Amino acid sequence: MTTSDNTRTTSPKEYVVRGRVRVDARTRKLATRLEAGDIAVIDHTDLDRSTAQLLIQARPSAVLNAAPSSSGRYPNLGPRLLLEAGIPLLDDLGSDIMTLREGAEVTVDADRVLQKGQTVATGKRATTADVEATIEKARQGLSSQVRAFTATTGEYLEREADLLLGSAGLPQLATNLEGKALLVILDDSDTKAQLRSIREWIRDTHPLVIAVEGGVLRAKEAKLSPTVIVGDMELVPEKFLRSNAELVLCQGLDGNAPGRERLNKMGVDYQVIESSGTAVDGALLLAARSEASVIVTVGDRLTLEDFFDRGRTGMSATFFTHLRAGNRLVSAQAVAAIHRPRIRRTSIFFLILAAIIALGGALFTTPFGQDLVTLGSDWITNLFTTAGNVTGASVH
Numbered sequence: 001m002t003t004s005d006n007t008r009t010t011s012p013k014e015y016v017v018r019g020r021v022r023v024d025a026r027t028r029k030l031a032t033r034l035e036a037g038d039i040a041v042i043d044h045t046d047l048d049r050s051t052a053q054l055l056i057q058a059r060p061s062a063v064l065n066a067a068p069s070s071s072g073r074y075p076n077l078g079p080r081l082l083l084e085a086g087i088p089l090l091d092d093l094g095s096d097i098m099t100l101r102e103g104a105e106v107t108v109d110a111d112r113v114l115q116k117g118q119t120v121a122t123g124k125r126a127t128t129a130d131v132e133a134t135i136e137k138a139r140q141g142l143s144s145q146v147r148a149f150t151a152t153t154g155e156y157l158e159r160e161a162d163l164l165l166g167s168a169g170l171p172q173l174a175t176n177l178e179g180k181a182l183l184v185i186l187d188d189s190d191t192k193a194q195l196r197s198i199r200e201w202i203r204d205t206h207p208l209v210i211a212v213e214g215g216v217l218r219a220k221e222a223k224l225s226p227t228v229i230v231g232d233m234e235l236v237p238e239k240f241l242r243s244n245a246e247l248v249l250c251q252g253l254d255g256n257a258p259g260r261e262r263l264n265k266m267g268v269d270y271q272v273i274e275s276s277g278t279a280v281d282g283a284l285l286l287a288a289r290s291e292a293s294v295i296v297t298v299g300d301r302l303t304l305e306d307f308f309d310r311g312r313t314g315m316s317a318t319f320f321t322h323l324r325a326g327n328r329l330v331s332a333q334a335v336a337a338i339h340r341p342r343i344r345r346t347s348i349f350f351l352i353l354a355a356i357i358a359l360g361g362a363l364f365t366t367p368f369g370q371d372l373v374t375l376g377s378d379w380i381t382n383l384f385t386t387a388g389n390v391t392g393a394s395v396h
Contacts, residue, residue: 005134007278012019015088016061018082018106018107019062019106020038020103021038021064021100021101021104021106022038023041023098024041024042027042027044027055028054028199028235029232029258030236031234032054034058035058036059037060038061039060039063039064039108040060040061040062041056041064041066041098041298042063042348043065043098044065044070045069046071046073047069047074047076048188049301051078051189052078052079053187054187054214055087056081056085056087056189056280057281060087060200061087062090062108063082063089064121065092065114066092066094068092072136072218073138073303074138074152075137076135077135077306080127080128082129083126084119085275088126089125089126090125090126091123091124093123094121096247097123100120100147101117106120111124111350115296124198128250131325135258150314153316153319153320155316156276156316157320159276160317161292163275164321164324169274169275170273170285170286171272171273171276173228173271173290174246175208175227177287177292178242178290178292179292180290181292181294181296182294183208184215184228184283184298184300185209185212185215185216186215186218186298186300187215187217187299188298189214190299191298191299192218192222194299194333195221197333200339200341202224209227209228210228210283210286211224211228211240212279213229213235213279214230214235214236216229216236216237216240218299225245226245227245228247228283229247229248230279231248231250231252232249232250232258232259232279233247233260233263233364234258234335237258238266241262241268247263248283248286249272250273251273251274252275253275253276257272258309260272273285273286275317276333277318277321278318280321280360283318284322285324285333288321288324288325289363295329295330296332297330297331297332298332302322314333327329337373
């Protein structure tokens with residue numbers, strides 16, 4: 001059965017989905033190789049918004065999660081987005097689901113996963129009501145998350161104060177970003193619309209582009225060329241890795257750097273930033289250290305829900321990174337709201353030309369204007385007559 005053979009049929013209360021599985025514990029990496037109609041098999045506790053959006057863009061026919069997609073520790077938004085996109089989510093299937101062979105054909109029926117008629121795993125079919133109830137319950141416990149955030153800020157500063165405050169550990173880019181306008185592009189469902197809304201600002205300002213992982217594709221769609229690419233290089237298409245952009249690989253404090261092996265095999269140059277933060281945090285730290293004139297983010301989300309959606313380990317890094325960028329950090333929505341396009345020289349020329357034509361037309365309707373036209377016509381006629389006489393005399 002090919003991908004196009006994958007089917008989704010409706011029983012009275014549930015979908016029955018048939019298709020081939022793609023298996024990977026690293027959900028974001030899996031999303032880069034999913035094809036429409038595939039069944040995604042993941043192991044991802046507390047599925048966040050940005051990862052869910054990557055899955056949605058790949059258009060799988062279902063998502064099977066070995067872990068709980070919402071643990072209830074905080075109101076993560078990923079499960080809700082999947083259901084809103086019409087993608088069935090089967091939850092808490094257990095580790096055995098990860099042993100499925102890549103490309104194997106399975107059937108998802110209600111809360112069961114079957115292969116050749118045999119039940120492989122049983123989980124819980126996520127419903128909108130259950131997801132909303134979990135989110136609401138987690139919201140009620142946000143005070144404990146705030147306390148946890150307060151506790152982790154001290155730990156974060158103790159670990160990464162040099163990186164945050166002194167820029168120790170940040171790579172030195174070959175490109176001089178000082179005093180430049182920077183455009184930091186993320187891979188988000190709103191990125192395309194936001195880029196469209198600030199195209200006049202981009203045209204007037206000519207910013208340098210820092211693309212975060214899949215943001216390179218959004219930049220390409222907007223006909224922008226990244227100067228710097230930051231993040232997990234497993235999520236970046238090869239042609240961008242071989243472009244003229246500088247590559248900055250994000251490495252966790254445990255030494256894990258997704259994409260390092262790939263870059264080494266390709267033989268391309270890259271630099272490393274070591275941090276507990278996300279790739280977005282790394283990009284903003286680079287931009288802030290460069291003393292850029294302005295840093296405009298496209299596709300970044302900073303609501304309270306999105307902040308908690310990053311989880312306990314990510315909240316501190318995001319909070320302090322945005323503080324480090326300071327007043328230079330502006331969202332694309334703000335730029336779209338306040339930017340007024342510059343008047344170009346060509347526009348001024350055509351405006352003056354139109355005014356002259358309009359003035360001439362108005363003047364022609366008056367007796368004085370008609371006299372001027374007659375006088376000008378007589379002068380031109382006499383000029384050519386005189387020139388003709390001079391030419392004839394020269395010939396004789």
